[in-house]
Amino acid sequence: MDIPGTAAQLLIALLFVVPGSVYQAARSRLRGPTPDDAVPSARILRALAVSAFLDALYALFFGSTLVSLATQKADQPGGPSGFMADPRKTGAFALLLLFAIPVAVAIAEYWVLRRGWTLPLTYDPTPRAWDFAFADIEPTYVRVLTVDGTWLGGWYGENSFVSSFPEPREMFIETAHLMEADGTFGPEQPGSNGLYVRCDDIRAVEFVDGGAPMGDNGDSTEEVADHGDEAQ
Numbered sequence: 001m002d003i004p005g006t007a008a009q010l011l012i013a014l015l016f017v018v019p020g021s022v023y024q025a026a027r028s029r030l031r032g033p034t035p036d037d038a039v040p041s042a043r044i045l046r047a048l049a050v051s052a053f054l055d056a057l058y059a060l061f062f063g064s065t066l067v068s069l070a071t072q073k074a075d076q077p078g079g080p081s082g083f084m085a086d087p088r089k090t091g092a093f094a095l096l097l098l099f100a101i102p103v104a105v106a107i108a109e110y111w112v113l114r115r116g117w118t119l120p121l122t123y124d125p126t127p128r129a130w131d132f133a134f135a136d137i138e139p140t141y142v143r144v145l146t147v148d149g150t151w152l153g154g155w156y157g158e159n160s161f162v163s164s165f166p167e168p169r170e171m172f173i174e175t176a177h178l179m180e181a182d183g184t185f186g187p188e189q190p191g192s193n194g195l196y197v198r199c200d201d202i203r204a205v206e207f208v209d210g211g212a213p214m215g216d217n218g219d220s221t222e223e224v225a226d227h228g229d230e231a232q
Helices: 007-031 040-070 088-116 128-132 219-232
Strands: 140-145 151-156 172-173 173-178 185-190 195-198 204-208
Touching: 007 040, 007 088, 040 088, 088 173, 140 172, 151 195
Parallel strands: none
Antiparallel strands: 140 151, 140 204, 151 173, 172 195, 173 185
16 A cells, blocks of 8 residues: 555545544443454444544535645745645644544443433344443442352442453452352451452352441341342
8 A cells, every 4th residue: 555645645544544443442442342343354344434424524514624724835935835834723633533523422422322322223232141230230249159059249349340341251349258058148258358250150140239338337237138038
C-alpha cells in the first residue's frame, strides 16, 4: 500500500482508519471484550464500518469546512498551504473528528446498554450466563457448590471480584465464612482476608439475600443461617 503523499491524502487515510479504531478501543474499555472481539476480521470490519459511517456524517456536517481547510492558499510565497496554513484549526478538527466524536459514540452506546434499552430484532450481547448473573450485582452472600459436594461461601461485597468473558471463570469473595455440609452459612472464617474460587468445574453458584455482612452487625449470623435454610 502506498504511503499518502500529501496532507489531504493523509487526512483521508486517517479518516478511514482512526475513527473506527478509536471507537472500538473506547468500546472495549467501557464494555469489556465481546465474543466477536475474538475474531480479528470482525474487529477490522467493525472499525471500517464505523469509520465509513462517521465519515459520511463528517462530510454532511463539516464537508465545506474541511474542503476550505484543504485548499487554503499560502499567506506568502513559499509558505505552508492547505491544512498546514492554519495548524491550530486543523489540529482542533483532527481531535474532534478522529478522537472526541468516536469516543462520544462509544460512551453513548455504553450508556444506552447500561440503561437496559435494546433495539428491535437485536439479541442480548452478554456472552455467557455467568456474565449475566454478575452484571450489576449488589453486595450479597454467595455460596459455591463444588463437584465433590463441598460448599464454599462468604460475603460478596464491593471489594469482591469476578472474571468475565473471555477469561476463565474465577471469583474472589472478600470475606469467607465457615460453611455447614448442607450449605448453611456459619460464622466468618477467623482472620479471613478473602477467598479465591476457580469455577471451571463447580456445580452451582447461589446468591443469598442476607442483609449486612457478618462482623458489621452482630446478630446477622442467625439471619444468614435462616436465609440459607430457606434457600435449600
